[in-house]
Structures are given as structure tokens and as C-alpha cells.
Amino acid sequence: MNGRFSMVRAAQGLVAASMLLAGATGALAQERFSLFVPSAQPTVERLVKLARIQDNDVVVDLGSGDGRIVLTAARDNPKVRGWGVDINESLVRQSNEAAKKQGVADRVQFYHRNVFDADIRDVTVINMWLFPELMRLLRPKILAEARPGTRVLTHLFDMGSWQADEWDKEAGSSVGLWIVPAKVEGYWSWQSTINGIPFTHDAILEQRFQMAEGVTRAGNRRGILQNVRLRGEDFSFSVEMTLDGVGLTRHDFAGKVNGDQIKGTVKVSTPDGKNVELPWLARRTTTTAYFRPTGVETK
Ligand SMILES: C[S@@+](CC[C@H](N)C(=O)[O-])C[C@H]1O[C@@H](n2cnc3c(N)ncnc32)[C@H](O)[C@@H]1O
Numbered sequence: 012m013n014g015r016f017s018m019v020r021a022a023q024g025l026v027a028a029s030m031l032l033a034g035a036t037g038a039l040a041q042e043r044f045s046l047f048v049p050s051a052q053p054t055v056e057r058l059v060k061l062a063r064i065q066d067n068d069v070v071v072d073l074g075s076g077d078g079r080i081v082l083t084a085a086r087d088n089p090k091v092r093g094w095g096v097d098i099n100e101s102l103v104r105q106s107n108e109a110a111k112k113q114g115v116a117d118r119v120q121f122y123h124r125n126v127f128d129a130d131i132r133d134v135t136v137i138n139m140w141l142f143p144e145l146m147r148l149l150r151p152k153i154l155a156e157a158r159p160g161t162r163v164l165t166h167l168f169d170m171g172s173w174q175a176d177e178w179d180k181e182a183g184s185s186v187g188l189w190i191v192p193a194k195v196e197g198y199w200s201w202q203s204t205i206n207g208i209p210f211t212h213d214a215i216l217e218q219r220f221q222m223a224e225g226v227t228r229a230g231n232r233r234g235i236l237q238n239v240r241l242r243g244e245d246f247s248f249s250v251e252m253t254l255d256g257v258g259l260t261r262h263d264f265a266g267k268v269n270g271d272q273i274k275g276t277v278k279v280s281t282p283d284g285k286n287v288e289l290p291w292l293a294r295r296t297t298t299t300a301y302f303r304p305t306g307v308e309t310k
Pocket residue numbers: 041044045046047048049050072073074075076077078079080096097098099102124125126127139140141
């Protein structure tokens with residue numbers, strides 16, 4: 012049976028089963044998700060392709076079924092390692108046997124484990140094709156535990172309000188890629204010297220998944236971050252604002268977020284036609300000068 016229709020039919024059955032289970036215990040409530048429908052092999056190939064798997068990737072499948080996704084990734088690249096977890100013990104056994112048969116058991120293992128207990132801190136690619144409710148329940152775990160830049164893939168279903176970074180669209184079987192974003196929300200500060208004048212920037216960033224926006228202050232001038240782009244740990248934006256003693260200045264920032272630091276470069280264009288590229292080091296701060304009194308100009 013075609014994977015999509017069987018999964019959709021299964022989802023319809025799930026609603027009825029959920030109603031019956033409404034009064035069940037927490038343990039039972041999780042069991043109701045444990046339905047096995049394998050992804051069709053052409054879909055597996057598209058998932059692996061969209062993940063752009065490279066040497067040294069660690070590819071996992073949360074709810075690995077018969078192991079086909081991790082096994083396909085390992086077959087395609089001998090430098091890839093991977094593992095899967097499944098709640099169904101006989102599928103886990105079958106997957107480990109397949110790994111042995113295909114000669115990849117040294118690089119690929121399957122465990123009888125609940126997806127919520129999987130350690131995803133050191134993986135680079137996460138596949139999952141579970142009912143939307145279960146993927147929604149797993150979303151905070153992925154965003155909290157997986158490293159920025161981890162590629163998350165699924166098909167047919169989505170991640171709710173966390174928009175995909177890319178889709179490989181095909182009627183009835185779209186495959187999606189989500190990239191775990193670095194955490195940039197909060198207060199940041201950095202220094203720069205332009206035309207010999209030192210400036211301290213105090214920025215405030217707001218974030219929802221990979222969507223970020225922000226504002227910054229230098230002296231008594233403020234500017235809005237434009238063209239903000241956050242993809243994994245790669246973060247860039249531009250700011251056009253007047254700097255006292257310099258004039259209207261354009262900044263193009265690009266860097267990598269690493270915990271409480273962002274390191275990169277800023278291209279600065281000043282009104283006298285100068286273009287310079289400077290190192291950029293932003294640090295997370297607990298308080299911000301953004302809110303300090305601004306005052307009014309006196310004649
Ligand atoms: C739709 S199948 C997908 C199998 C495989 N990922 C694929 O795409 O071919 C979902 C799998 O998730 C497993 N599963 C469901 N709930 C789980 C849970 N809470 N923990 C671990 N595995 C689970 C099921 O046993 C089933 O094998």
C-alpha cells in the first residue's frame with residue numbers, strides 16, 4: 012500500500028483510538044503512536060538527498076521502523092555513522108540484522124528505546140516520520156538538545172508553526188528540511204571603531220525558531236536590523252543608521268553564533284565613500300544600555 016495513504020488512514024484510525032484512550036494512563040497514551048508504516052524507498056532517497064549528507068555525518072531516525080533511512084544513508088557514504096530508535100523491539104532486531112547483512116553494523120546500530128529518551132546532542136541529521144502530534148511533542152526536545160545546524164527531515168507532515176527551511180515538493184509526498192537555529196534571542200553588545208571614533212552597539216534580538224528581528228543602539232542613535240537571516244549557527248543582518256561624527260553608515264554583519272558569542276566580520280560603508288571590512292565580536296549581555304535615557308538635543 013502507498014505510504015501516504017496508509018499513514019493518512021492510520022491517522023484517521025488514530026483519532027478514533029485516541030478518543031477511546033482519552034481516559035488512559037500516560038504510558039498508554041504514548042503507545043497509541045507506535046504504528047509502523049515504512050517510507051517508500053523513493054521517498055527515502057529524496058530524504059537522504061535533501062539532507063545533503065556529507066562525510067562524518069551522524070544520521071538518526073526517531074522511530075526507525077525497519078531501519079531503511081539510516082541504512083540507505085550509510086550505504087551511500089562509507090564515512091557516515093548512524094542509529095535509530097524504535098518502540099517496537101522486533102523491528103529493532105530486524106534492523107540490526109539488516110545492518111549486519113549489509114556490512115554496516117560497525118557504523119549503524121538500532122536501539123529499543125522511546126524517542127523521548129534518545130540522546131540527540133551529537134547528531135547532525137534527524138529523520139522522523141511520526142504522527143504530527145508526536146512530532147509536535149518532540150519539537151521542544153529537538154530545539155533544546157540538538158546542536159544548531161542539525162538538519163531535521165520528515166515528509167507528508169510538518170513541524171507546526173516551525174516553518175521548513177526547504178521543501179522538495181512533489182504531489183502527495185513533499186519532503187521537508189528544518190535546520191535547528193542557534194539561540195540569538197536576548198541582549199548583545201559589541202564594539203567597533205569607525206573613522207577613528209569608537210562605538211559600542213547594544214542590540215536586542217527577538218526570535219521565533221529561525222525568524223529573528225532586532226534593534227540596536229550606538230550612542231544616542233538607534234537602528235533596526237534589516238535582512239536578518241539565521242540558518243543554523245550562521246547569522247547575518249544589515250543596519251543603516253547615523254553614527255555621530257560619521258554620518259549615515261551602512262553595516263553588513265555576518266558571523267557564526269557560538270553560545271554567548273557571535274564571531275564574524277562587518278562591512279562598513281560610510282558617507283565619504285569608504286568601504287572597510289572589520290572583525291566583529293558580539294557578546295551576550297544580561298543587561299542592556301538600549302533602554303538608558305536618551306535625552307533631548309539642546310541649542
Ligand atoms: C511511520 S513509521 C516510520 C518508520 C521509518 N522512520 C520510515 O520512515 O520508514 C513510525 C515508527 O515509529 C515508531 N514509534 C512510534 N512511536 C514511538 C516512540 N514513542 N518511540 C520510539 N519509536 C516510536 C513505530 O514503531 C514505527 O516503527
